[in-house]
Amino acid sequence: MNGTEVVFVVLSLLAVGSAVLAMTSPQLVHAALWLVVTLGAVAGCFVLMTAEFVAWVQVLVYVGSVVVLVIFALMLTRQSGRTTAEVTGNRWTAAVLGLVAAVGLGATMVAGFAGERIEGRRIGTAASIGEALFTDWVLPFEILSGVLLAALVGAIVLSRSGSDR
Amino acid sequence: MVKAYGRGLWQGLRVTWRNLTRRSVTAHYPDVEPDLPPRSRGVIALQEENCTSCMLCARECPSWCITIDSHKEVIPAATDGGRDRSQNVLDRFDIDYSICMYCSICIEVCPFDALHWSPEFAYAEGDLKDLTHDMNRLRTWMDTVPPPQALDPGAEQGKELDAYERTRATEEGL
Amino acid sequence: MSEALDVLLRCLVVLGAFLTMPLLVGQMEHKAMAHMQARVGPMAAGGFHGWAQLVADGVKFAQKESITPAAADRRVFELAPAVALVPYLVAMVAIPLGPFFGQGVLIGQDLDLGLFFVLAAMSVGVLGTLMGGLGSGNKYSYLGGMRVAAQLMSYELPMVLAAASAAMLAGTLSLVGIADAFEPWWLVVQLPGLVVFFVAGLAELQRPPFDAPLADAELVMGPLTEYGGMRFAMFLLAEYAGIVVLAALTTVLFLGGWAGPWAEQLGWAWTLLKIVGVSFLVIWARVAYPRLREDQVNVLAWKVLVPLALAQVTLTTVVVVW
Numbered sequence: 093m094n095g096t097e098v099v100f101v102v103l104s105l106l107a108v109g110s111a112v113l114a115m116t117s118p119q120l121v122h123a124a125l126w127l128v129v130t131l132g133a134v135a136g137c138f139v140l141m142t143a144e145f146v147a148w149v150q151v152l153v154y155v156g157s158v159v160v161l162v163i164f165a166l167m168l169t170r171q172s173g174r175t176t177a178e179v180t181g182n183r184w185t186a187a188v189l190g191l192v193a194a195v196g197l198g199a200t201m202v203a204g205f206a207g208e209r210i211e212g213r214r215i216g217t218a219a220s221i222g223e224a225l226f227t228d229w230v231l232p233f234e235i236l237s238g239v240l241l242a243a244l245v246g247a248i249v250l251s252r253s254g255s256d257r
Numbered sequence: 258m259v260k261a262y263g264r265g266l267w268q269g270l271r272v273t274w275r276n277l278t279r280r281s282v283t284a285h286y287p288d289v290e291p292d293l294p295p296r297s298r299g300v301i302a303l304q305e306e307n308c309t310s311c312m313l314c315a316r317e318c319p320s321w322c323i324t325i326d327s328h329k330e331v332i333p334a335a336t337d338g339g340r341d342r343s344q345n346v347l348d349r350f351d352i353d354y355s356i357c358m359y360c361s362i363c364i365e366v367c368p369f370d371a372l373h374w375s376p377e378f379a380y381a382e383g384d385l386k387d388l389t390h391d392m393n394r395l396r397t398w399m400d401t402v403p404p405p406q407a408l409d410p411g412a413e414q415g416k417e418l419d420a421y422e423r424t425r426a427t428e429e430g431l
Numbered sequence: 432m433s434e435a436l437d438v439l440l441r442c443l444v445v446l447g448a449f450l451t452m453p454l455l456v457g458q459m460e461h462k463a464m465a466h467m468q469a470r471v472g473p474m475a476a477g478g479f480h481g482w483a484q485l486v487a488d489g490v491k492f493a494q495k496e497s498i499t500p501a502a503a504d505r506r507v508f509e510l511a512p513a514v515a516l517v518p519y520l521v522a523m524v525a526i527p528l529g530p531f532f533g534q535g536v537l538i539g540q541d542l543d544l545g546l547f548f549v550l551a552a553m554s555v556g557v558l559g560t561l562m563g564g565l566g567s568g569n570k571y572s573y574l575g576g577m578r579v580a581a582q583l584m585s586y587e588l589p590m591v592l593a594a595a596s597a598a599m600l601a602g603t604l605s606l607v608g609i610a611d612a613f614e615p616w617w618l619v620v621q622l623p624g625l626v627v628f629f630v631a632g633l634a635e636l637q638r639p640p641f642d643a644p645l646a647d648a649e650l651v652m653g654p655l656t657e658y659g660g661m662r663f664a665m666f667l668l669a670e671y672a673g674i675v676v677l678a679a680l681t682t683v684l685f686l687g688g689w690a691g692p693w694a695e696q697l698g699w700a701w702t703l704l705k706i707v708g709v710s711f712l713v714i715w716a717r718v719a720y721p722r723l724r725e726d727q728v729n730v731l732a733w734k735v736l737v738p739l740a741l742a743q744v745t746l747t748t749v750v751v752v753w
Contacts, residue, residue, distance in 0.1 A: 121507060121565055128558065148547040152591070156554025157584060163561055164580040167573065217543055218604050269719035273467040283471045 100140050107133035118179075120170070124163050131155050143216035295406045297376040298359050300390075301352055302398035307371035310345040314363035314372060322356040323363060324349065352395060354380070355388040375401040442524075445539045449520045452706075453671030454485045456678075459707075460671075460714045461485075467718045488664075495660035502568030503657060511566060512658070512665035515559025519672040522552040526679045527607045529689030529698030536607050537699050545606035546598050549680060550591055553635065557583040559669065560637070560644070564654030575653025578644035578725055583635055585732035590631035592740035593624040596747040597684040610688025617687070620750055624743040625685040627736050629712070632677040634728065636670060638713060640720040643728055678709035 107130050114126035131154045138147035214220055225233055284291060293299075310327035326349035332342040364372045375398050382388050390398075408414060461484060465472030477483025499508055524539030525548050531537045542548050557579070564576020600617060601609040618625075634641040645653040655666055682688055682705040689698030723731065 119504070121504065125507065125558075125562070144542075144544050145547065148544055148551045151551035152547065152554050156551065156557060156587065160557055160561060160580055160584055163565065164577070164584070167565065167577050167580070218547075266720070270715065273715060273719045276469050277463065277467045279469075281466055281469045281471050283469075285471075285474070 096140055100137060103133045103136045103140070107137070120166055121163065124159055124166065127162070128155055128159050131159070138216075141216075145216050145218045145221050293376045295403075296374065298361060298374050299376040299378040300354070300374075300380060300398050300401075301357070301364065301395070302373045302375045302402050303350055303352075303392065303395035304371050304373065304399055305347060305350070305392065305396060307369040308347055308350065309369060310347060311368065313366050313368065317362050317366045318357075319360060319362065320356045320358050322353040324351040324353070326350075347392060350392045350395065351389050353389045355385055373399065373402045375399075376403065377401045441539050445524050446520070449523050449672060452675045453668055454489075456674050456710045456714075457485050457667075457671050458482065459710065460717075463711065463714050464718050467715070492661055492664035497660035497662050498657075500568055500657050504566040504568065507562050507566030508568075508657070509662070511559050511563035511654075512662045512669070513559070514562055515556055516665050516669040516672070518552040518556035518559075519669060519676050522549045522676050523672075523679075525549050525606060526676065527610060527683060527688065527702075529610070529700075529702040530695050531699050532696045538607065541605060541607050544604045546594055546604045546609070546684075549606070549676070550594060553673075553676065554587055556669065556673070557587075557635075560654050560666075563658065563666070564644075567654065567657040569657055571650045571652075572654050572656050575644045575650045575656070578650075579637065579654055581725075582637070582641065582644060582728055582732075585729055586631040586634040586641075586736070589627050589732065589736035589740040590635060592737070592744055593628035593631065594680070594684060596624045596740070596744045597621060597628075599744070599747050599751055602751075606683050610683045610690075613687035613690050615687075615690075618685075620746065621685050621743070623739050624747070625681070627740045627743065628685065629677075629681055629709075631732075631736055631740075632681065633713065633716060634732065636673040636677060638670070638674070639717040640723050641728055642722060643725045646722060674710055674713050675706065678706040678713065681709050682706050 110126045110129040110133065114123045114130060117123040117126060131150060135147040135150040135155075138144070138150060214224075310325055312325060315321075315323040315325050325347070327345045327347050329343045330346050332344055334341050361374070364374060377398065380390075462472045462480070471480075473481030473484035475481055476487045499505060525542050525545040526538070527541065528537035560579045560583075561576055564572045564579055567573075597609060598604050600621065601612040603609060603612070637644055644650070645655065650656070655663065658666060679702075682702055686705050686709070688705075689702045691697070691701040694701065
């Protein structure tokens with residue numbers, strides 16, 4: 093158990109703990125901010141696994157943009173003052189489903205990858221990721237851009253269909 | 258096209274750069290006394306000897322800020338069988354500067370040149386009552402009254418000076 | 432020198448720079464803005480033309496009471512200034528100053544992904560003002576927070592695109608590498624990118640003319656309305672530290688960093704000089720231009736800066752491939 097692993101365990105516990113707090117926090121703004129802590133801890137984990145580029149992109153995109161968008165949506169849609177989450181009777185069903193999903197995913201991961209070590213360490217610099225993205229993974233990359241474009245156009249169409257054209 | 262679009266941007270920069278490179282017009286007041294023009298109205302000074310309590314200033318003041326109290330004193334006759342003279346003596350001459358509007362009417366109206374303008378302006382007080390200057394304080398302002406301004410080129414001097422010079426000439430001639 | 436001592440020394444120097452350079456920029460703003468408005472600015476503090484004005488301000492802020500409104504979300508409200516301030520300190524670690532008399536480049540820590548690190552740190556700082564706006568329990572702060580969110584989100588895109596074009600031309604994401612690879616003809620090729628980066632950076636910092644979130648006449652002080660005392664001073668320090676970081680980034684990315692005569696010995700001086708120059712431009716922009724309206728801010732971001740930044744990226748791609 094060297095220093096890196098200790099820090100990794102601490103960051104992982106931080107990520108899981110703040111994720112639980114994000115889920116259970118009645119104040120929605122607090123939930124969004126706990127999400128920031130979670131994503132920051134995950135970025136820290138990425139750094140420890142030498143995936144630096146992904147870590148900083150995680151901070152730039154997730155923390156800097158996605159959480160800001162979440163808070164922005166919160167501000168636009170909540171009635172002023174009432175920022176508490178609504179608690180309905182469905183929460184037990186949701187908890188059971190979430191547990192089933194977590195157990196299922198965890199079982200799949202363990203069954204698929206338990207005991208394996210990653211061969212040939214690849215340092216996650218921008219150069220190596222760029223190379224992989226444009227040689228081995230070009231097709232999924234282009235398909236993803238197509239999906240993003242479709243989402244963008246769809247969002248514009250959806251937001252316009254309410255108002256006059 | 259670009260010029261038409263960016264003209265406001267360019268002018269903003271130009272104006273501010275010009276201001277930056279020129280000396281600023283700020284007067285550094287407490288360190289440097291202001292350069293007041295002649296005949297500045299700062300505070301009204303009273304020359305008590307000239308005042309005869311005619312009450313013209315108190316009556317003409319539009320703000321009613323002047324308060325005058327006086328009494329008559331009898332000066333016995335200089336010679337036997339002569340008439341006793343009476344003289345007005347000021348007891349109280351207050352100007353309330355919290356009401357005074359510095360219109361100059363009292364000074365213009367005084368027939369005896371008892372009131373004068375002084376350019377002193379730094380007499381702010383912490384208490385409203387202290388803004389009423391009594392006779393003694395108005396006397397101290399007389400020390401700050403500047404000598405009469407030089408006449409503008411080509412102006413006529415006042416009639417009293419003409420009369421004085423005529424009298425002097427007559428006396429000299431005699 | 433041992434590793435730990437070296438790291439500690441670097442951290443201390445960066446902290447020192449972080450605490451003094453914003454104050455110098457602030458003093459320059461007082462005096463330059465004043466003279467541009469035909470007045471003189473602070474003259475009394477410190478005797479000689481008021482050089483100690485910001486020191487006096489610091490002492491004043493330190494002895495003020497920091498009030499938390501009753502309707503405020505306590506922890507969010509109290510954490511917001513720290514969240515706004517610390518990212519700029521973190522960003523300053525990766526920004527190089529230049530060669531110091533042949534000793535190598537002065538920098539906190541040279542990261543291979545320095546550019547991304549700095550941009551990511553600056554984007555976290557956005558959350559600070561947002562938290563302040565939401566957590567104040569005040570309608571004006573709420574409105575200001577919404578304006579902050581829209582503005583800062585909109586302007587991150589052109590800023591990242593322009594920075595990416597500079598990185599593409601240099602072929603590396605390391606800030607030291609980008610500054611080292613500078614050649615004078617880049618000034619011409621990267622001119623749109625420079626303009627886009629500078630304008631987008633101004634909007635990220637909510638500096639006039641992009642201070643619609645903080646508009647006095649409309650929103651009292653926007654997200655900063657309820658802040659007083661040391662917390663307000665932290666927000667102000669964050670603004671001026673942001674100006675220093677923006678000026679440093681513009682210098683390193685687009686103006687060649689330490690390029691100039693005797694760059695090996697005096698490179699750090701050239702960089703500092705250019706940072707002062709760009710900060711002066713930031714201050715000049717504040718004085719010369721009126722505030723943009725909220726819809727004009729968004730139009731400028733999406734209809735002008737993003738296409739311009741994309742055009743710059745295309746141009747850079749052509750230049751690099753050619």
